[in-house]
Amino acid sequence: MKILKIQALRGPNIWSVQRKKLIQMRLDLEEMEQSPTNKIEGFRERIEAMFPTMIEHRCSEGTRGGFFSRIERGTWMGHVIEHIALEIQTLAGMETGFGRTRETKTPGIYNVVFSYTEENVGMFAAESAVAIAEALIAGTEYDVEGDIQKMREIRERVRLGPSTGSIVDEAVARDIPWIRLGTNSLVQLGYGINQMRFQATITCKTSSIAVDIACNKEQTKRMLDLASIPVANGGICVDEEDLEITVKKIGYPIVIKPLDGNHGKGASINVVTWEDAVSGLAYAKKYSHRVIVEKFITGFDFRVLIIDNKLVAAAKRVPAHVVGNGKDSIQALITETNKDPRRGYGHENVLTEIDVDRDTLDLLEKLNYTVDSVPKNGEIVYLKSTANLSTGGTSVDVTDMMHPENIFLCERISRVIGLDICGVDIMAENLTQPLKENGGCILEVNAAPGFRMHLAPSEGLPRNVAAPVIDMLYPPGKPSRIPIIAVTGTNGKTTTTRLLAHIVKNNGYKVGFTTSDGIYVQNHMMEKGDTTGPVSAEYILKDPTVEFAVLETARGGILRSGLGFSRCDIAIITNIQEDHLGLSDIHTLDDLARVKATVVRSVKKDGWAILNAEDDQCLKIANELSCNVAYFSMDENNPTIQQFAKEGKIVAVYENGYITIKKGEWKIRVERATHVP
Template sequence: MKIIRVRYLKGPNYFSYKPTMWIELDLEELEFSPSNTLSGFNEALLKTLPSLRSHTCSLGYEGGFVERLEEGTWMGHILEHIAIDLQYLAGIKVKRGKTITGGKKGIYFVTYDYREPKSGFYAFQAAKEIVEKILDGAPYVDSSTYIHEIENLYFTNKLGPSTEAIYNAAFAKGIPVERVGTDSLVRIGTGRRQKHVQATITSQTPYMAVENSCDKQVTKSILSSVGVPVPEGETASSYEEVFGVAERVGFPVVMKPLNGNQGRGVFTNIKSREELFSILHCMENKETEIIVERYYQGNDYRLLMVDGKLIAASMRVPPFVIGNGHESIRKLIEVENKNPLRGDGHEKPMTKIPLNSTITCHLEKSNLTLESIPEPGSVIQVAGNANLSTGGLAIDVTDEIHPTIREMASLAAQSIGLDVAGVDLICPDISVPLDRSKSAVIEVNAAPGIRMHHYPAKGKPRDVGNAIVDYLFKTREEAAIPIIAITGTNGKTTTTRMIKHFLERDGYHVGMTNSDGVYIGSRVIDEGDCSGPISARKILANPEVDAAVLETARGGILREGLAFRECDVGIVTNVSEDHLGLDGIEDFKQLVKLKRLIPEVVRQDGVCVLNADDPEVVQMAAHTRGRIVYTSLFHTNHHVQGAVERGWTVWYLDEDNWITCIKEGKKMKLLPAKDIPVTIEGKARHNIANLLQALAAASSQGVEIEVLKEKALTFKPDHEQSRGRFNTFELDGRLIIIDYAHNIAGLNAFFDTAKHFRKGTTTTVLSAPGDRQDHEIREMARMAVKNTDGLVIREDQDLRGRAPYETASMMHAAALKEIGGSGKQLSIITDELKAYYYAWNCSHPGDSLFFLYEKYSVVSGFLSQISSQKNMGAKKII
């Protein structure tokens, strides 16, 4: 078996709305060996992973997968189930998978859910290794090492628990949220409305507040100045000063580093000079500045504040072990650290108890070491502080807090200036009024961890992540800019450009992606085919953008899924056979399903604009939550008529060839189609279809009819507003029409429009993308020679998997057969620029040249060169 390609489909995709692993697998010789032909394989596999017996598979009931094994299934399908099972056993709750047979013998496309890329892919590699060991004769494979590595990769690379809680809360509310980079930084919201969170520091957290909270002495000064009780104490920079401060404050004391965090280096209840001396000399890290302050007898509480409001409160209990009379403290800690609720760092509800100097120094206070063996039943506190980072546990006490303590915590957080704060309080009883003589705020923390509140050892979980998201955004609308997504086979780019034009106004910046580039207003930030998710994210992440108009092509969806979970407007222009036989999309039915993804992700309060003249597109109405708006070139279209009867909005071309809208039962005639430049005097029917959908989308976003009229009249099919889409020039007496038609439907629309403008002898320069099927390539050649007097066949620079001259030769043979003895001129000039020159040199004033380009820069460069040679400017006709 051989892994050929791996794709991480991050967003909604052909297979699922969840992140999906996509693997192209070549079974090689195993293609001829289903599971029921492999002696002993099924038994060894189920012995290795008995949990596979619970898999339902496509049969829909427990044990279904075992039945498939016994009746015979192929290895791609088996690896899918193993990869899912291994992840699940590692604590990653995934369940969906699907394996598709490829068009070539032995090729399979294996897909399954994943939560984190590295662990998700390793699960497949592990599955492959397990299978290979069994095929080599192993009657059983120990899967524990693989499971442990998957777990390790997952917890090492996923978001930290605090950021993850915020991420999940935003996700649950339908607010766009995306991880940025590989650390715990997330962007919540899109475009101009976005905000960022890292751990629990938000983009609204003041820098000075963070700085002040990190300096414990400054924190105490600020709190004391507003009447918040704080412990008496001083900062010391030498051992001599430490002892001096301790004497002045009076034992027992607390010692901690001035700029420490997460409880590191904190020692409490130091009762004498001897204990203090012992601790100072056993510390691994010698701090340059140390705070020594009064010790308060009481419980350790963490009060979590968001925007000045108390959201959660926990009582923190220092880590402890219970003696059994025969095991050392070290061994007891090691046993406790095997608790499945404990993990390294912040990966799980509780942290493992560290075996470090903090523990040994604390034990020395009680004349104990890690090798001491406690009496049976004796409770040994192994750390002096209750931070979760040092192994402590938390008990929720939110409902017990007295109002006076709630008010004091709010004052503390606001005085420091933190929007999200963890107020640490020592207090005998949090349920009674604040006693300032017995209680003190010992710290106010920026970026407080919130896992203790989400996963308390005892008590009610508190959804702090949700509270933080609510603080940042009251509604989804506050967080998300409108997203308009356009898909289909043809017309996507023109429709996208028009929608952007219709939406733009002073002070309102529209971001756009299409097959030419990425645009913010009039500024180009990237060039090339930018109709995929990488380009879309550049728009959604840009803080200048007020609305996103995104051309969404099939290739990008298959490579990575969508860049967004939902859109406000989804448009499907049309669907015809194109790019079949690639990436598992083998037939037209699968292509339709792929395009249908855009209607499926339209928001419930959004709009789905569908071309009612395309029977496949019309059927997508059953797969959207959005409000349906039909468009049609025919006022007699029965889908349009039915929609009008139901009170829906429709846009269509009426019997007088006027652009017309019926909305809420009211009919509005916009303009005669022939008066709108993009329709090219009403002759470009495909552009009228594009125009109707663009108008429907813009209208759904609140653009008034009068504005739409003005905008429609100012959008022109030239190289500035609609570059490369039926751009028409007159140069040295010749008519030149430039277009990007690169499939059968697009070529048919081009020639249907061009026939109204052609003059003299016509010559077409054309190629076909190499990833089209053979019959499509031949049909494009036949169409071209039917609609032109001469054909120059070029070849794309990107051969898309074809051999040099393969596509051109195929087109030449098909064209030659079509023209028979008609005498039409037929040539092959593979280089794009040379092909244009050849067609030009064969033409005369009064002739027409149709240039169907691969790269716009090449054809535009040709025009500039010819214009310069003729010492004249290219004159635009339309």
């Protein structure tokens, strides 16, 4: 078998308007076209042994085990590859379920289509599925687990982080469109002039001065101290001389951490000797030239999340640890703990796997342990000095236990520093008493705090902390979209697009439009060339000056990667004529109509499809639409137009030199045709 082409569809497409993320693989079965699965000895047994979970694939049978029944009766390899591609993605932790396999007009060549969650993973799954199928046919060994791990690694490299992902998910739930800007976590919500941007948990509303203050731990501490907020005693050190002065002033035990650190990197906790203090200083200096030395406060590590100056969640963070059983070594206990299904690779799960690093070995050394030591039954052995989730820590939700005095304190801190999304780290025995009573203090204030510990705590209630972010960016009544008119057809698209853009501009909107000769914003040509595909549409929707989009949409872009927008307000098909047939599996007028129909099928429920009443294909398409439909014709005596007008449908005609709109018995003359430039 031979893969001829793999492409990713990213918007409404010819296979589905709802399922926007599809991989389309063009596959030549070669000699396997003559060998359906029932002619390959032992094929069913081998695929069932390799993928026992495929019993859940119902296939067209609609019953559990339906796919295996199809294999038993005989099905073609393209269909098998579609199911393998879906299954290996699911096994790698990416739930997908939609697939289609269709033979093209060329015998033995199939389009294998399946859904994906991460595009790069979907591409890899297509190639892997073909290789797995070939191994199953030949009855040879195949390292499926290796491919699944590779897919997890690709996903970790390209996916949005848990915080960014949660905000995107909340936006999608509220029908707010989003575009990823580049390959990192920078995301645009909304279109055109109504867009908002964010990266991780920094938004376009976040003050850069506030971020600078939060990143400067010394400045933060000074400002909090001046605002009568309890902070730990200490100072900034750059060498051993500074360290000695600070230790004399505050006494042991101390905490040493880099001034510009994050995720707990380079920190040493509960240091009680001069030797440990010196090595802690050297460790912290790997991450920052200047180092903070503070009094070590005993208690628990709490993180409080404030969004838009209101408390939304609080969590108690517990450092990565194991509990002894009197039998197993620390290394064996770590291995067992990492088997928890909630722990995963990187950010893929609620918790991160625990790894052994310098910090772990230092802590064990203080206890006179190594990784091979066997702790007593019930003994808790801490493996990290900080409670960050990214180092294997766990979190317990304590939002509902916070004392009102502490809520007031944290909300005030967010205003003192000036952050719209603010993480406050507190060390205290508990948050149920005011900090001034239990001796707790503020350790630091974080810009871009992680959401993972609140979204899915190890214990306690999960909190939807992404919702207040969207509430802040899009308060009730603020739109996220801009009006979109999409124009497709065989002839007249560019003229129609230009005319519409002219009408829209004359109605006071800043208009962006794409045509086969370039991209325009407010009649200024931004890019020259044929710009009728999804990339050009996205260009307009990304432009923060555009209030209204008119997009010429040609078939090439639809076939290549789908539409560049999730839905439009108005879609127009000028006509469907025999043009460029024989390219990209488009051999007949019906094939061409199916491609063009993608545009009108993406119109929102209360939007309008505008169709050519003189075109039989357009009339056929109209029957499958769930939006409003209006028709046009050059001939007011066209029987179809007369019939539609009688039925009370809205029609536009050219009569007596005028462009005229008709409904039932009445008509409005819009303009004399000669007056239209």
